[in-house]
Amino acid sequence: MNQLEMKKQAAKAALQYVKPDTIVGVGSGSTVNCFIEALGSMKDQIKGAVAASKASEELLQQQGIEVFSANEVSELDIYVDGADEVNPQKMMIKGGGAALTREKIVAALAKKFICIVDQSKQVDVLGSTFPLPVEVIPMARSQVARKLVALGGSPEYRESVVTDNGNVILDVHHFLIMSPMAMEKELNNVAGVVTNGIFALRPADVIIVGTPDGTKIVE
């Protein structure tokens, strides 16, 4: 079974958490694209969705699913999103698709965060396989990069990427995150940082992992 098939499997399994007549929070990325396709089969049973990126918004609309803005809802029953890494405490690194800020905003509206991944995303320590994305206000790029170096990382400017919010991304390499909650807070306090890709203060509630032996659900 290849990686895409594992992603599809996890995405399909997430449908069991979608309740009728609700508005579903939807993240972004290739695994979420599989979820959006699967959600199309339930479009007449749900009220609609709130999307964490313009790309997801377009795909939802193509499936005939009504898209609401985050300002139109006070709470979501569930938020479904992928991750670049997930640890045993259900904390994640996200932002490989540069949508981390909107993902954190929509996740914060949800009662339950359902994370859908293939098995390659499971790690013991965050930062072991994937650089940490940090969304930065463009004028602060160099000073934030210096601060990230002082913290022990090797930031790299993600060339020609502008986020949906008009900002830039620094990917921090060689950055093992031993205390995810403390590091999430510390990075958010750096002037010029909009959001960092550590999702530890609000971890997932359910991890659905696609594996060659079937779907594994960790609640």
Ligand code: 5RP
């Ligand atoms: C986008 C994200 C994605 O959820 C993450 O990059 C995983 O992507 P994929 O499902 O394509 O592996 O955080 O900002």
